[in-house]
Amino acid sequence: MLSLDVRPIFYVIGALLSVIAVAMVAPMIADLAAGHDDWRVFAVSSALTLFFGVLLLLTNRAERIALSLRQTFVLTTFAWIAVCAFAALPFTFSESRLSYTDAYFEAMSGLTTTGASTYATVQTLPPGMLLWRSLLVWLGGIGIVGMGIVVLPFLRVGGMQLFRSESSDKSDKVVPRAADMALGFGWAYLALTITCIIMLRMAGMPMFDAINHAMTALGTGGFSTKDASVGHFANPAAEWIIALFMFLGSLPFVRFIALIKGDARSLWRDSQIRTYTIFTVTVAVLLALYLKASGQMALHEALRHSFFNCISIITTTGFASVDYLSWGPGPIALFFILTLVGGCTGSTSGGIKMFRFEILWLALRMQANRLFSPNRVIPLTYNGKPVDNDVIISVMSFTFLYIALILIFAVLLALTGLDYTSAISAAAASLGNIGPALAPAIGPVGNYAILHDFAVWVMSAGMLLGRLELFTVLVLFSPSFWRR
Template sequence: MRPIFYVIGWLILVLAVAMQVPMILDLAVGSEDWQVFAVSSALCLFFGVLLALTNRARQISLNLRQTFVLTTLAWVVTCLFSALPFMFSSLRLGFADAFFEAMSGLTTTGSTVIVGLGQLPPGLLMWRSLLQWLGGIGIVGMGIVILPFLRVGGMQLFRSESSDKSDKVVPRAADLAVAFGWAYLTLTVACALVLSFSGMRAFDAVNHAMTALATGGFSTQDASVGYWSEPAIHWTLALFMILGSLPFVRYISLMRGDAEPLWRDSQIRTFLGLLAASSLGLTAWLVTTQQMEFATAFRAATFNVVSVVTTTGYASADYTLWGAPAVAVFFVLTFTGGCTGSTAGGVKILRFEILWLALQAQMTRLFSPHRMMPLSYAGKPVDSDVILSVMSFMAVWIGITFVFTVLLSLTGLDLVTSVTGVAQALGNVGPGLGPIIGPAGNFAPLEDEAKWLLSLAMLLGRLELFTVLVLLSPSFWRT
């Protein structure tokens, strides 16, 4: 466990440094909460240095089992330390609420238990956004490097599909990490600048830029993006939510002057097609049933469809009031997610494409059993273990949804709240459906037991299920 503790120590040190940003911000505006971040940062610094020094080694080399443990344990430990400001601040959140908020932030889910965001000190608002921004870049790195290596849920296909192209332009892993960082930072700064020019305050623009690129959805207002009526703000956020949901390896090629991989990527075309079809369908529905003007309906439909499909979770309107068919569409879209190798959550487009290929092959075998049907994706063969991984992932996803729905209903929640609560947590979406956790609701009224279950569901969804579930196998721990 020493290499694992060493890496976790450095991750806690990153949190200690990050806490200096909201501390300085509170100091600048005269808020007493700067002391909260000072104490929390000191605790992170102490434990981070302690773990790093007591477990340091000349060379860190992790085997497969250690990587599984590190991936899960790092997420849990960083959430524990990230919850400290929520517990020590004027909010005085309980442990369950604080951990839920931290887990929602780092997994870029966007569910919140905090009411009265507009009255919070700026440091706490910035801390929530920072958690999602840090979680977003961590998710990109994990989704491109770690999860394909662990071969969970068919993610190894993305590794084979993307590594050749990225290796040609970025030969070393260190250069790859720097390129990801520059792309992420550049898009964040660009989003903040455009939001400022669109009529948003600089502080709100920076916060929303961080949570839009991270596809997280934390806002500085209880009404989310619905607080701002300027169409330019809505369109800007929709654009950058989409950009955050595309594979970041494509941006590396784009930065090197090669745009062809971006347009050639099958999952990007499918993703954009899904957004366009859903947005136009809901626009027609709003024009015909809600008597909205076309421009207003198109903006409302597009923004909320993009927000749900990209698993960001912003809301510009309460779409549960648009009628049962619209609510059904949003429930289905909750499961889709963005592209693999992005900050988005959900099942992801890549897996649906692999399932579609497998379904086509099975249908062909029914009427032509002797025909050879080699499956290929992006011009490369799809191994049987990839198909098995994807199907196993979908089966486990459905099974966990059923089990967690029953467990949530035992806490006193109705069926709609239970089902959509699990679906949004596993997909890292943010809002569910119903009067409690809908786009106009909040997770504060839920019992602590429900918040712990949803926190676990967020972790399972963000780490692609098997990364966590494999730790429950007794044979995994046998030497």
């Protein structure tokens, strides 16, 4: 068996727990300002989290943190599990008294930017708790972008090696320039969040709601301060603004860094951004025309609701401007398909990701050409880079496993008493990190409070698997992973 040095793993987890502990101060201040007693909950939770975080830091100090491939796989999974375990403390200590099962689900939903909730109502929650939910999405978004840009390409999971940073360091270590890259997208992420807050405030949304919705729109997490989601405000301007920032949150953040450096054409040069934009606009326009033709709403209203809700589902955010389940079986079937798509790699969105669909299309086209021209050599390129068989096999394996897991999770959820539509849409919503399912009780104006505890843990596992690109977690169950 492999002797794995866990000190660097525990050290990084300790650092992440310390960040979460410091983040709990913001909702504590919000409750103090509102005169709500829940500030004590955040004070105690922060102290506990900081204690264990600092303990791990002090007992696992090292002069240099350089993670091997195996260590990175282990860290990527266990860091999310551990951080969610402590992020759940305020939910279970608060006066709302969520069970730890529901509290862990809420924390996992926030940090994986899923946006599913086990609260029967959120409008009665104190401001600190609402802010904590939004902060989890925002911080989770930062972690997801960093993981997508730095860690997953290094792990060569699901074809992500296509996006490996161009570096002279080809060793089995995470490259040092990761810190520089993280700093760049951190500033871009913060600037976009502040811009969204200002625009929502100018559109007439109250400041507290603007802050929360800006963090969860850019983080594509979908946690709202209202039970009816964004539709509660009945504010068309705010809906267009949130739709814009949901879309921006689903684009590769490395392109924003290039944009800041003066490369204005970097966004449109990216193949997946072009395909993703054309696909989103086409689907939204066609749905709007359907809503107009079926007499459900006027064209301008149909365009607004269609764009908002299509972007919300495709970007795996989960906001809703209306109850789109009332639009009929056709749109519901369309939304189920959209739950599989997801945004771009290196963004805060979940799903299969647009670049994988492009790779699958290239592979399909190559196979079709070989049928009538078997001796023809057809080189495959993506964004100007050659695509080898390793990438194609990786993408095909990921997509097959993704669909298979949706079916497996649907069966597990159905065993708890959910009907077929609820079970399969909830499975797709958890694995795709979307949030609302496509059934009335757990749909865009519903919640997951009705679920059995077993179903809650199944969905928590689905959110983790979907966020970590499946193989990052599943590889840990392989005996050969632990052998020399």
